[in-house]
Structures are given as C-alpha cells and as structure tokens.
Amino acid sequence: MMYEVKATPSRRTYLVGAIYGLTSLIAAALGVPALIYLFHPRRETVSTGWVDAGDLVQIRPESPREVTFRSNRVDGWKIRSEKGSAWVVKNDDGTITAFSPWCTHLGCAYHWEVARRAFACPCHGSWFSITGKVITGPASRPLDRYETRLEGTRIWIKPVRQARGI
Amino acid sequence: MKGVARRAADWIEQRTGFETFIRSFLFEDIPASTGWPHVFGSIAIFLFLTQAFSGILLAFNFAPTPGEAYNSLTYIMRSVTAGRMIRGLHHWGATMMIVVVAIHMVQVFLYGAYKKPRETTWVVGVTLFLITLAFGLTGYLLPWDNKAYWGTSVTATIASQAPFIGGYLRRLMGAEDGVGVVTFARFYDLHTLILPGLMALLVVVHIYLVRRHGIAPAPSDEHPSVKFFPRQVFRDTVAIFITFVILFLASLLIGVPLERLADPTDTTYIPRPDWYFLFLFQALKFFRGPLEPIGSVVLPTAFIAVLFAVPFLDRSRVRRLRQRTAAIAITILAIAGWGALTMAAIITTPSANTDGLTSKGDSESWASFSPEELAGVGYFRQEHCESCHNLIDGDPKVGPNLASLPVRRSAEWMIEHFKNPSQLIPGSNMPPIHLPDAGLNALSAFLLKLTPENAARLMSAPSNASDGAETFVTSGCGGCHKVNGTGGDMGPPLNGISSRRSKEWIARHFDDPQKLSPGSIMPPYRFAPSDQSALISYLFSLPAH
Known part of the structure; x- marks a missing residue:
C-alpha cells in the first residue's frame, strides 16, 4: 500500500x-x-412431561395404533398446548413401544400399512418394520422412540423431540 | 498467495472502483488544525451502526405487538443467552448516542463550523439530531411496560395539544382512543423501517457535504493540509474505542429495567420521561391551563426553528474560538438551563415507593390469618401458582413475583383476572383459574394479605391447615363462627377450641350437633374423612385468644 x-x-x-x-x-x-x-441454546423454563396417551386395551398386538394427546410445549416466549401423536405398539412380552410420528428421513408423517405389516412413509418411500427398523428406503436410522411407562393399563409417554432435528 | 489476493483486488477494482473510492476517502486533505474535538461525528456514526446491529439482533426474538412485545422481551432477558446484554447495548447505546450527537453539535456550534458555505451541512445535522430524538421517543414504547405505556400516553397528549395540527398528529400516532395496538405498530414501523432508512440516507448526505466543503479549518490555521489517514483516523478510532468500552461495560454491568406489563388501569403509576427529556417535563410545570401548549409545543418548536436558523442568524466571519464569546455564553446558558431543569425534575420525582405494602401483618404466624386468607394459601398450592410465580424472589419465572408487585389490586379485579386473565392484562399467558367463587375469594384474600415480609410465614402453613381452612371456607363455617376476629356471632368463637373439646368430640358433633349440644341450631355436616380431619387439625391449630 x-x-x-x-x-x-x-x-x-x-x-x-x-x-x-x-x-x-x-x-x-x-x-x-x-x-x-x-x-x-435457550434456557427452557418448562419442559414437556409425561402425558396420558390412552389405554392399553385399545391396542391389539401386532397392530400399531396412532394415539393422540395434548401436551404443553415451550415455544419461545409462549407455552403452547398442542396436539401430538405417537404410534404405539404392544409388544409380545406385554411392554409397549411408542414411536415419534415422523419419518427419520426428512420428517414426513408415516403410517401403518396393514397389508404389508410395516410402516410406510409416502414421501420418499421409506419402510420400517414393527420394531422401527429400516426395511428399505432412504431413511438411514430406525424410527425415534418416546419414553413410555404403564400405570395399570394407562399408557404414559414422554413426547420429547429428538435432538437430531426431525 | 499474495499475488492471488492482489489479482483479486485488481479484478474488483477494475469493475467497481471501490479501492480508488476508499483511497480517496481516506487520503482526503483535512486542515492541520483538525484534532480531538473533531472526533464526535465519527463516534455518532459508530453508535448509529451499533444501534442498528443490536436492534437487528433484538428483532430476531421480538414480537412487535403489545403484550407479546413484553413477553418476548422478558424472554430475551431471561431465556436467551446474552439477551440481557444485547438489550443493554441497545438501551445504553441510545442514551450515549443522544449525548454524543449533542456534544458534536455543541462543538460545531462553538467553532462556528456552520458558517458559509456549510449551512446545509448544519441543517442536515439538526435533522439528524431530531431523528435521533425520534428514535428515542418511538423506541420508548416498544418494551410495552408501564413506563412505555404511560410515557407514550403523555407524549400523545402533548402532540395533540399542538396548535392547528394537534388532531392530525394524534391521528397519525394512532392514538385517538389512547395508546394501543395501532400506536404500537406505527412506532415500530417508524423505529425499525422509516427512521433507520432516513437516518442512513441523511448521514450519507451529511458526510458528502462535509467532504464537499472540507472540515472547517481554524481561522489561524496556516499550515499545509494533512491527510485524513492515518492521524485523524487514529484519533477517531481511539475515541470510538473509549466510547465502546463505556457502552460495553454499561450493558454488562447496569441492568436495563423492565417494569410490569403495561396496565392502562393502573392509577398509581407516575410516568417520567427519559432523562434527556426531563427538562421539558420540568419546564412544562411553568405553564398552566391555557398556556400549557406554549411550554409543551410552541417553545420546543421555536427552539428547533432557531436551531435550524443558526447559520442564517449568525453571518459574521469565522473567528477564533476564544473570540466567540456570544456562542460560548449561549452554550453555557443552554447547558446550565438544561441541567437546572433536569436536576429540579429529578429532585421532585417521588421515589417509587412501596409504602403501604409493609405496614400490616408483620409479626403474625400463619395461624393468626383469617380462614379465608389461609384457604387462599391452599388454593395457591392446589392450582400450582408457584410454577409460574415467585412470591418474593428466586429464579425468574414466567409470571410476576406476587408479594413484591408494586401495585395493590382490589379483590374484584383479582377475581375477574383469575377468571379471564388476558382480558385485564392483554397478552397475559396465564391460564384461567377454574374454582368456585369461594375459592376465588379466598385466593384474592390471600394475595391481598401477602407482603414481602409475611410471605414466608404464610407459606409455612402446613398443608392440612390450609386444606382445613379451605373446607372451613367452602362449608361457610364463618357465617356463624368467629375465627381470628372474623366471622359471625351465631355460634361460639372457635379460637381456643382445642382447650375446650377433644378432636373426637368435634367429629361426633359434626354428625349430630344437637346430640352433644342440646339447643344448638347448627346443621349436621357430612365431610369427606380427609376434609374432616384437615378441618379439625386446622381448628386445633388456632391460637387460643
């Protein structure tokens, strides 16, 4: 210069x-x-706790069922009460598994295909087994699970979003 | 590597001419007499850019509607890391900008740097000063706390006092029916869209004019001119750095207050303008009745008009600073007048008092509160109020601290608020409380009794006592029985009952009062077992007198 x-x-x-x-x-x-x-990351003041997600008697083995519930979510400066859902599976040993309702590929909603006995995501053609494992398709990891517990026959789940983004 | 950078720079230079432009800017000739007094314009520009920076960051987390604004600002201050500091930068930066712009104007005025041919530079500068004040005025409303609401209400009223145009001004502010959502939207628009654009534009014009005419040399300056870079740039940078250190420390160390959510029904709030407008507030006291618009509108407008006219009123040739006695005298008088009025305003401002909150209930234990107040403790727990409210202090929660609220509410207000929180406090996130009227009464009685001094004692009441008090209240026992001085006279007072009767006796008495107290007109009561045992332990915990 x-x-x-x-x-x-x-x-x-x-x-x-x-x-x-x-x-x-x-x-x-x-x-x-x-x-x-x-x-x-923000300091959260209230976290989503356990929610009542229905009764075990509504769920037949080998037949996952989508349950809906209301939960509170901290959304910035608001606490929203919003509807959520999960796919609940009754396992052979009497325990239950709850899957978060979003495909692990890009977050579309998947559903249970009765005919093929598997979860199907129509967006990009991912298929998951009843245990959540990837059968085929672009999804690279099994379905995300929510924590669950049983109180008598009431199903309680803790719908916490996975940190991975979906 | 260097070769690549040079080639890239050349490529850009050939296509844009940026380098030439920056060079011509930096190597501008300036008078040798330019020195430290000339740094304030640069500091002002720096502060404007810092304000834009912190303002944009705040806007990332700010919801620009009343109520939501307050909630999101609370969120910025409590939940967002460094949010408190970013708000501090914006708040104290605003204050410092007003100071620096004022000093810059005083410097230019004292040096007579507004004289021919620099009149337009001065006029644009005064406009920039007014824009700075407008920033302060519009930004004042945006936190939507009590200070913001009431301060702006006063401003809107003053604007509407302006002769001839008052009504239009008020309509333009969207404040025909008082300060509200429309005012907020317009102030936000001004503060974040119109004023920044206008200011950026005029800053460019201002700098262009400074460059066109050059910095005004001192009259005695016979030296050959020097270059702007690096000596004056160095002075500017040092001055900017000192300013920044002050700003940085202030935003780290001095908390920016956020008062309670704006409450149009708060009759106890005493609004005060920011310190730089305090002199106007004080001056207003000299003009009463029909003269008031003179103080609030006419004089300030006249002052601004004179400010604009300075270069046209003073057409004398350039003199040394020491010979400018008139300018110095005017400056000293103005600063002294401003200072005296500001001081007077500060002295006469009543300190925010909390008197009346601390007078009652000092040495009482929980057992001496009325059944209704104690039942309120029970409902407070039952409704989990403490998940959003602290009583005195503790980790910040979503709702305000209840014992240290600066305003006392009536029971009627509270009950309405419990039933429909957002109706009385727009933007409130509180869910409605679903309790029978007796419960809402008890809750409001408890909150009325609550003070920072007795909060701990009230909350130390064991749960069976507060549950018992709830049963007492919902069963209407107080209609006939006196407890701690409140209640009816039909039945015997219940203080000291533990020394007169056994728990079993009272339980059997509820079943069939006439059997144990012949002639009693008390109806039989069938309580749930847990309610009955709570009620009895409550009665047994009452002080004897």
Whole structure:
C-alpha cells in the first residue's frame, strides 16, 4: 500500500496498527456476544412431561395404533398446548413401544400399512418394520422412540423431540 | 498467495472502483488544525451502526405487538443467552448516542463550523439530531411496560395539544382512543423501517457535504493540509474505542429495567420521561391551563426553528474560538438551563415507593390469618401458582413475583383476572383459574394479605391447615363462627377450641350437633374423612385468644 508520508515510518506503523487493533477488538466484543445470542441454546423454563396417551386395551398386538394427546410445549416466549401423536405398539412380552410420528428421513408423517405389516412413509418411500427398523428406503436410522411407562393399563409417554432435528 | 489476493483486488477494482473510492476517502486533505474535538461525528456514526446491529439482533426474538412485545422481551432477558446484554447495548447505546450527537453539535456550534458555505451541512445535522430524538421517543414504547405505556400516553397528549395540527398528529400516532395496538405498530414501523432508512440516507448526505466543503479549518490555521489517514483516523478510532468500552461495560454491568406489563388501569403509576427529556417535563410545570401548549409545543418548536436558523442568524466571519464569546455564553446558558431543569425534575420525582405494602401483618404466624386468607394459601398450592410465580424472589419465572408487585389490586379485579386473565392484562399467558367463587375469594384474600415480609410465614402453613381452612371456607363455617376476629356471632368463637373439646368430640358433633349440644341450631355436616380431619387439625391449630 502506498501511504502518504508525513509521520515517521515507525510512528505511522504504530498508528495504523492501533487503528486495526482497536477496530478488531470492537468487532470481536460485538461479534462474540451476537453469535452466542443467536446460537447458544435457550434456557427452557418448562419442559414437556409425561402425558396420558390412552389405554392399553385399545391396542391389539401386532397392530400399531396412532394415539393422540395434548401436551404443553415451550415455544419461545409462549407455552403452547398442542396436539401430538405417537404410534404405539404392544409388544409380545406385554411392554409397549411408542414411536415419534415422523419419518427419520426428512420428517414426513408415516403410517401403518396393514397389508404389508410395516410402516410406510409416502414421501420418499421409506419402510420400517414393527420394531422401527429400516426395511428399505432412504431413511438411514430406525424410527425415534418416546419414553413410555404403564400405570395399570394407562399408557404414559414422554413426547420429547429428538435432538437430531426431525 | 499474495499475488492471488492482489489479482483479486485488481479484478474488483477494475469493475467497481471501490479501492480508488476508499483511497480517496481516506487520503482526503483535512486542515492541520483538525484534532480531538473533531472526533464526535465519527463516534455518532459508530453508535448509529451499533444501534442498528443490536436492534437487528433484538428483532430476531421480538414480537412487535403489545403484550407479546413484553413477553418476548422478558424472554430475551431471561431465556436467551446474552439477551440481557444485547438489550443493554441497545438501551445504553441510545442514551450515549443522544449525548454524543449533542456534544458534536455543541462543538460545531462553538467553532462556528456552520458558517458559509456549510449551512446545509448544519441543517442536515439538526435533522439528524431530531431523528435521533425520534428514535428515542418511538423506541420508548416498544418494551410495552408501564413506563412505555404511560410515557407514550403523555407524549400523545402533548402532540395533540399542538396548535392547528394537534388532531392530525394524534391521528397519525394512532392514538385517538389512547395508546394501543395501532400506536404500537406505527412506532415500530417508524423505529425499525422509516427512521433507520432516513437516518442512513441523511448521514450519507451529511458526510458528502462535509467532504464537499472540507472540515472547517481554524481561522489561524496556516499550515499545509494533512491527510485524513492515518492521524485523524487514529484519533477517531481511539475515541470510538473509549466510547465502546463505556457502552460495553454499561450493558454488562447496569441492568436495563423492565417494569410490569403495561396496565392502562393502573392509577398509581407516575410516568417520567427519559432523562434527556426531563427538562421539558420540568419546564412544562411553568405553564398552566391555557398556556400549557406554549411550554409543551410552541417553545420546543421555536427552539428547533432557531436551531435550524443558526447559520442564517449568525453571518459574521469565522473567528477564533476564544473570540466567540456570544456562542460560548449561549452554550453555557443552554447547558446550565438544561441541567437546572433536569436536576429540579429529578429532585421532585417521588421515589417509587412501596409504602403501604409493609405496614400490616408483620409479626403474625400463619395461624393468626383469617380462614379465608389461609384457604387462599391452599388454593395457591392446589392450582400450582408457584410454577409460574415467585412470591418474593428466586429464579425468574414466567409470571410476576406476587408479594413484591408494586401495585395493590382490589379483590374484584383479582377475581375477574383469575377468571379471564388476558382480558385485564392483554397478552397475559396465564391460564384461567377454574374454582368456585369461594375459592376465588379466598385466593384474592390471600394475595391481598401477602407482603414481602409475611410471605414466608404464610407459606409455612402446613398443608392440612390450609386444606382445613379451605373446607372451613367452602362449608361457610364463618357465617356463624368467629375465627381470628372474623366471622359471625351465631355460634361460639372457635379460637381456643382445642382447650375446650377433644378432636373426637368435634367429629361426633359434626354428625349430630344437637346430640352433644342440646339447643344448638347448627346443621349436621357430612365431610369427606380427609376434609374432616384437615378441618379439625386446622381448628386445633388456632391460637387460643
């Protein structure tokens, strides 16, 4: 760079260095909090707890059933009460499994194909077995599961979204 | 590598001329007399850019409608990491910008830098000053807390006092029926769309004019001119850095207050403008009755008109600073007047008092509260109010702290609010409380009694006592029996019953009062077993007197 010469070269270097140095400090002191502000995860005040998702007697073995429930979700500055769903399977040993209702490929809603005894996602043709394993298709991991517990014959599930995004 | 960077820079230069432009900007000739007094314009621009930056960040998490605005700002301050600091940057940056713009104007005024041919530079500068104030005025409303609401209500009223155009101004502010959603939308529009665009445009014009005429040299400056870069750029950068350090520390260390959600029915709120408008607030006190618009509208407008006219009123030739006695005198008088009025306003401002909240119920244990108040404790627990409300302090929750609320509400207000929260406090997220009237009465009685001093004592009441009090209240026992000084006289007072009767006796008495107390007119009561045992333990816990 050709600079105007008046000040001695060393003084000039000092001035230019100070200009760049101080400007960078300001940029960093503004930029770092801004990045934290935008990207650091929010502190959640209320978390979704267990919800009552129906009765075990409604579910036959080998026949997954979509149950719906209401749950509270913290959405920014609001707490929303919203409808949710899960596919519940009654296992042979009497336990239950609840799958989150979204295909693990790109988040479409899948359904149970009675004829083929498998979960089918119509979006991009992923198929999952009754245990949630990928049979075929672009999905690369099994269906996501919700925590479940039984109180008598009442089904309780904890509909927490997976951190993976879908 | 360097070769690649140079070639890329050349490529861009050939197609855009950016480098030439930046060079001509940096290597502009400026008078040798330019120095530290000339840094304030640059600081002002820096602060404007910082405001745009922090403002855009705030807008990422801000819902620009009343109520929602308050909730989202609470969210920014409590849930978003660094949110408090970003708001601090915006708040204190606004304050500093007003200070710096004012200092910049004083400097230009003292040096007489507005004189021919720089009149238009001055006029554009005064406009920029007014835009800065307009930013402050419109931004004041956006938190939608009590301060914002009431402050803007006063502003809207003042605007409507303007001769001839008052009505139009008020309509333009969307405040014909008071400050509300329309006002909010318009202020937000002004604050985030119109004013920033206008200011950016005029800043460019301002700098263009400064460059066109050059920085005004001191009259005695005989030296050959120097280049803007690096010496003056260095001074600007150091000054900007000092400003930034102050701003940064303020936003980290000084909390920006957020008052309670705006409440148009709050009759106790005393609005005060921000400190830079306090002098106007104080000056207004000198104009009463029909003269009021003179203080609120005519004088400020006249002042602005004079400000615009400065370069046309003072057409004398450029003099040294020391010879500008009139300018110095005017500046000192203006600052002294502003300072005196501001001080007077601060001194006469009643401190936000919490008197009346602390007077009652100091040394009482929970057992001496009335049954209704104690039942309220039970309903408070039963309805899980504490999941959204603290009583005094603790980790911030969604709802306000109930014992330290600055405003006392009537029981009627509370009951209406419980039934339909968002109707009385627009934007409230609170779900309605479904309780019978007796329960709502008890809850409001408890909240009326609640103070920061007795909160811990009230909440220390064991649950069987508060459950018992609930049963007492819902069964209407107080209609005939006095407890802790409240209740009817038909039956005997129940304080001290533990020394007169056994628990078994009371239980049998509920079944058939006449059998144990011949001549009693008390009807028999069939309680659920748990209710009955809670009621009896409650009665047994009452103080003897």
